[in-house]
Amino acid sequence: MGAKGYGRVRVHLGRVITPLASGEWQEFSPGFLAVGEDGRVVSCGEWDGSAKGRFSQAKVVDHLPCVISPGFVDAHIHLPQLDARGMAGYRLLEWLERYIYPAEMAFEDTTLARCTARRFLRELVANGVTTAAIYSSVHCEATQVSTVKPPRWSLRRRQPLVTGR
Numbered sequence: 001m002g003a004k005g006y007g008r009v010r011v012h013l014g015r016v017i018t019p020l021a022s023g024e025w026q027e028f029s030p031g032f033l034a035v036g037e038d039g040r041v042v043s044c045g046e047w048d049g050s051a052k053g054r055f056s057q058a059k060v061v062d063h064l065p066c067v068i069s070p071g072f073v074d075a076h077i078h079l080p081q082l083d084a085r086g087m088a089g090y091r092l093l094e095w096l097e098r099y100i101y102p103a104e105m106a107f108e109d110t111t112l113a114r115c116t117a118r119r120f121l122r123e124l125v126a127n128g129v130t131t132a133a134i135y136s137s138v139h140c141e142a143t144q145v146s147t148v149k150p151p152r153w154s155l156r157r158r159q160p161l162v163t164g165r
């Protein structure tokens with residue numbers, strides 16, 4: 001891509017933290033993340049003289065001192081339990097009977113399931129989660145309506161959302 005091509009790139013500045021193949025992390029501060037028109041990462045690294053020259057035509061968005069990192073992956077999360085978060089201080093069975101089972105059974109109401117799924121997705125993205133294995137309730141219809149298309153603002157809107165029960 002020539003210098004002219006980078007004019008369509010958007011450069012985000014921040015404390016860029018990125019994983020390495022070794023399992024360690026690398027931080028660039030101040031760092032940059034260059035994103036192409038198609039939403040793909042073009043480059044990242046230290047926001048030094050070389051990078052500034054390379055992306056001199058690009059639109060720069062300054063997020064400093066915020067951190068820029070890859071999206072988080074939640075490998076196990078229960079959609080019907082969204083409003084049961086923070087209900088701690090009970091023994092397991094008491095906690096299940098008091099909060100979790102009622103939350104799961106409430107998904108018999110498909111309207112509630114659909115609304116909760118929308119709020120759930122917003123909360124995932126707001127917390128930096130871009131990929132998740134999401135568990136629904138035993139209700140087939142609730143699971144179907146919960147498998148909504150990720151919203152337009154979702155970072156991974158091109159990826160399918162996988163839910164199960």
Ligand SMILES: [Zn+2]
Pocket residue numbers: 076078
């Ligand atoms: Zn679980």
